[in-house]
């Protein structure tokens with residue numbers, strides 16, 4: 178049996194301590210209560226602060242539970258912040274692929290589009306930020322479900338959009354397995370006839386998936402003659418998603 | 431064949447960025463570092479130029495590493511910088527004399543008030559095409575010499591040097607070349623904007639020794655070769671950040687304009703070879719100059735506080751944890767609830783130029799929530815844009831038909847929609863928000879022949895997003911009226927000492 182991780186035990190103890198009594202404690206008292214060195218305690222508090230589980234009062238310097246604990250089960254990253262932090266990488270992805278780029282997160286059991294970059298051909302297009310899409314019929318949605326973004330599970334109701342839409346839980350499970358293996362998802366005329374899409378996960382701290390980044394366009398541009406997405410397009414999407422993840426994995430602000 | 435790239439340094443007010451671009455003008459890698467803001471007294475803002483240089487030295491290898499390239503693959507380096515920020519340093523040691531005084535700093539307030547009444551002021555305003563204001567570098571140099579009398583003799587001997595940030599960076603990069611570019615020089619009040627050289631009348635007026643000034647060069651052309659940070663790389667361009675953004679938006683023809691939304695916001699309209707003087711509170715400035723060519727001029731509407739109001743909301747009021755959360759908070763309410771914020775933190779710039787004004791929040795009632803305040807923060811940026819667009823339309827006699835935007839605040843969809851609504855024109859964002867860096871890259875690449883001409887660069891511009899106006903004209907008119915009444919409440923707040 179693998180051993181337990183001491184620092185996680187200590188972090189759990191800090192959280193329990195802060196959830197009792199007045200809920201606001203200075204560093205020294207936390208260290209004394211747990212019989213830990215101040216330096217060790219400070220390291221644990223700083224890490225918990227970094228992930229939003231603890232916050233520090235700017236006047237008294239006391240620690241208390243952070244807002245992220247109340248919102249466990251929703252996305253920890255504000256959607257507008259996700260857009261701001263992705264925008265520098267979404268633009269070159271559109272330039273390289275020649276296709277429209279979208280970023281999605283989970284909201285109320287669906288994909289919420291939080292960012293949209295037009296296909297760079299200067300034709301008339303309309304921003305669809307705020308649009309909701311089904312999880313099972315889109316590349317973005319498949320990524321979000323496969324990696325349990327915002328703790329979402331597979332959708333129960335599988336509506337049909339085209340004759341290629343995945344309609345059974347079994348087929349969906351197999352597809353999600355494939356997404357896991359490959360590290361990216363596709364939807365080929367599963368949502369809209371003639372349109373295909375590719376998407377990859379955006380990860381935050383600790384590897385948590387906070388969103389999905391993808392391109393979509395005409396199936397004859399996205400796919401090769403075997404009806405598979407072009408490898409170079411898949412590589413562009415995955416590289417861009419990785420670049421955003423790297424930025425997010427660093428400091429929170 | 432190995433690929434070549436262009437690298438840029440964007441030395442901004444809050445941070446310094448180093449970006450690698452490929453031959454299609456696409457961002458390949460980015461490294462960024464914030465520097466400390468010093469607020470020693472109300473109205474004073476300073477930077478430590480030594481810290482900024484250390485950041486550049488760290489960012490350079492970082493950006494190359496992230497791109498997976500070496501300095502030998504860099505065709506040219508372009509520099510863009512916060513403008514008007516003023517630094518003195520010692521020629522022999524290379525050490526800054528105190529901190530740099532930042533463009534937002536208003537310590538020269540009373541100096542500027544007395545100078546504007548002094549004999550010769552009209553000539554300086556005429557030659558520089560700038561109003562007498564705390565915003566520009568010239569009065570700051572005078573202030574520094576007045577407050578450190580021991581420096582004056584040394585400045586006269588050329589032992590103490592003056593520079594804006596691009597001058598400082600080029601000095602450090604090349605190991606001692608003391609030069610500036612025309613766009614930065616055009617923000618000092620010391621440049622004769624017609625001859626594009628230092629104005630003897632202005633130097634005499636401000637009492638600034640010529641020996642401390644850098645040589646004025648075209649913006650686009652090889653300045654020299656770096657020996658530090660990017661050893662062996664040619665410096666192909668230097669421009670003020672707002673002029674660089676105009677270049678990055680490929681506004682090369684007269685009549686083309688852009689607005690960049692960062693710490694402050696700046697609307698620039700290319701007026702070509704023609705030097706247009708504003709009668710509506712805009713500045714005349716140099717847009718760029720290619721080596722061997724004539725200068726292109728621009729009209730500029732400068733807004734001091736836009737993104738920095740969001741920062742203030744985050745850091746001083748602590749109502750949000752990150753700047754983009756302003757949109758989340760603003761969307762919790764349907765409108766501003768009757769509340770308006772006029773952020774005259776450093777006085778008001780265009781089109782008012784009232785350095786004695788200070789900020790106000792008006793329309794407060796017990797109904798107002800932090801959501802309404804967040805809306806008012808975003809709306810302040812839009813209404814200030816409306817004021818400079820009105821001035822631009824009046825000066826040029828033409829009506830703006832679309833607004834090209836860039837900068838960090840363009841990630842805010844609520845704000846961009848509101849700007850389209852209050853201007854009643856479409857707002858378009860190109861496929862790059864870091865247009866400051868892109869413009870510096872374009873300019874540097876042109877200088878070394880990495881790109882052949884301006885026309886080719888236009889092919890890289892594509893529309894990435896567009897917001898169309900939807901506001902009811904009656905609502906727009908009423909809201910604009912409220913905004914203007916709020917602005918009037920900021921006037922005459924500070925009194926001469």
Ligand SMILES: Nc1ncnc2c1ncn2[C@@H]1O[C@H](COP(=O)(O)OP(=O)(O)OP(=O)(O)O)[C@@H](O)[C@H]1O
Nearest residue numbers: 442443444445692693737738740753754837838842
């Ligand atoms: N989503 C958003 N909504 C509103 N404001 C935002 C948003 N994201 C960033 N900002 C604001 O935009 C500014 C950052 O934009 P940008 O990075 O273009 O400025 P900057 O180049 O750093 O400015 P400078 O060059 O003066 O340092 C900050 O002031 C920040 O408050």
Ligand SMILES: [Mg+2]
Nearest residue numbers: 442671692866
């Ligand atoms: Mg900037």
